[in-house]
Amino acid sequence: xxxxxxxxxxxxxxxxxxxxxxxxxxxxxxxxxxxxxxxxxxxxxxxxxxxxxxxxxxxxxxxxxxxxxxxxxxxxxxxxxxxxxxxxxxxxxxxxxxxxxxxxxxxxxxx
Amino acid sequence: xxxxxxxxxxxxxxxxxxxxxxxxxxxxxxxxxxxxxxxxxxxxxxxxxxxxxxxxxxxxxxxxxxxxxxxxxxxxxxxxxxxxxxxxxxxxxxxxxxxxxxxxxxxxxxx
Numbered sequence: 001x002x003x004x005x006x007x008x009x010x011x012x013x014x015x016x017x018x019x020x021x022x023x024x025x026x027x028x029x030x031x032x033x034x035x036x037x038x039x040x041x042x043x044x045x046x047x048x049x050x051x052x053x054x055x056x057x058x059x060x061x062x063x064x065x066x067x068x069x070x071x072x073x074x075x076x077x078x079x080x081x082x083x084x085x086x087x088x089x090x091x092x093x094x095x096x097x098x099x100x101x102x103x104x105x106x107x108x109x110x111x
Numbered sequence: 112x113x114x115x116x117x118x119x120x121x122x123x124x125x126x127x128x129x130x131x132x133x134x135x136x137x138x139x140x141x142x143x144x145x146x147x148x149x150x151x152x153x154x155x156x157x158x159x160x161x162x163x164x165x166x167x168x169x170x171x172x173x174x175x176x177x178x179x180x181x182x183x184x185x186x187x188x189x190x191x192x193x194x195x196x197x198x199x200x201x202x203x204x205x206x207x208x209x210x211x212x213x214x215x216x217x218x219x220x221x222x
Contacts, residue, residue, distance in 0.1 A: 042213055043155065043212045090154055090155070104153070
């Protein structure tokens with residue numbers, strides 16, 4: 001049974017065209033994370049929610065925004081995707097200081 | 112300097128071999144330590160947590176040396192299915208659950 005679900009699994013967008021990626025979880029975890037992973041690189045944390053508290057990483061570009069309307073759902077909005085934003089976007093959840101569980105990821109292509 | 116450093120490999124070993132991966136971290140305040148496994152184009156999955164006393168799970172043994180800020184993973188009797196990228200992961204603080212990922216070490220087990 002999938003515990004962290006990401007949609008879509010593959011997203012193709014055009015340069016500058018906004019895109020929204022979604023993540024949902026059935027674990028009732030209070031922390032949700034968004035990571036960006038480029039080929040042969042480590043996952044890079046963009047931001048996370050601790051319950052409703054939003055925590056942005058200092059080096060996350062303003063182009064990336066997030067929303068968490070309730071415990072189960074979290075969205076990643078990319079306002080104006082550039083070619084350099086093509087990557088795998090991973091959502092993860094955890095109880096605080098506990099193991100993180102990752103979703104299958106959304107692979108974003110920017111044309 | 113990266114906060115978590117790993118030799119990216121690749122490590123090419125025959126089936127049945129024993130292979131060891133090393134990892135160093137720079138933040139002495141780090142509190143939690145993990146090895147994650149990531150298959151090609153898939154999400155990271157927890158392989159094992161790493162404790163100061165060392166811990167073993169079947170063919171896998173993890174060690175932590177806090178004084179040297181060094182983490183290791185030993186895989187005995189390698190299987191073809193062990194082929195993957197192994198990510199060394201360090202938790203910064205027990206309050207936030209934030210994880211810092213190494214770039215991973217790629218293992219290829221050959222028949």
